Amino acid sequence: MTAEVHEVYEPHEPHEVCEDDCGIRDVLDRLGDRWSVLVIVVLAKGTHRFSELHQAIPGISQRMLTLTTKRLVRDGLVERTVYPTVPPQTEYRLTAMGRSLSAAITELANWSRSHKALIAEARSHWDAEHPGGL
Amino acid sequence: MTAEVHEVYEPHEPHEVCEDDCGIRDVLDRLGDRWSVLVIVVLAKGTHRFSELHQAIPGISQRMLTLTTKRLVRDGLVERTVYPTVPPQTEYRLTAMGRSLSAAITELANWSRSHKALIAEARSHWDAEHPGGL
């Protein structure tokens, strides 16, 4: 037993597709998953405990919250502080680099919002004349 | 036969986790996949044909290049022009909105580059004292 090591989680290794990559893949791999951005957005509002994050982000499972925060901590974007009380208490907050990224994300969010309508329009327009879907 | 419709490709429906989403998910779902950003980056340099994109982006399969460009076209970020010659020829170029997004991506790429070293350092540091991995 204990032979099956199912989750080694080496986020599928370096992509390093090419130098056109701009080295942006590192960031995108983190931003690309469903939850990291939300966690960062929530933490941008201030320090949160595990359960607070869990509540603030409807739909995320404990498992994914754990994994997501872990990865963010590993990347130096989030700082984790454990108070050895009983019951235990953990606080998460953005690091300086995390806040820096948060700002960059906000920029992208602004772009997203200001073009949301156009994208939706383009999609419905495309969908209209492509009944088969993608 | 023809009963099994395996790939309907409705990119797993609206997430709409919550309003904290900032509506950024629409964009992130596109940027999150492995190839869209690279296609945009390449097209930012100018018009490209299908085969040119295929060569410019090592590692991408024909299938994924087709799907990626299709989705970008659907979102109104890329424009597709077909010349009914023989053999056929297709040109892809960014739309105004596509160039706008490209600029936003460049910003993020800049952030990524300027913090690449710090992230790498944070990771190796974390990995050093966490032998078990994530």
Add this chain to the structure above:
DNA sequence: CTGAATCCCCACGGATACTG
């Protein structure tokens, strides 16, 4: 050359139960 169609693997992530 530019795709569309098929097959198929496996990583992502949800649900649940257990621990300190």
Add this chain to the structure above:
DNA sequence: CAGTATCCGTGGGGATTCAG
């Protein structure tokens, strides 16, 4: 409360083949 461990379904995406 804050995770960890296990099981398992879904679908993203690679490889290959066919078509216009």
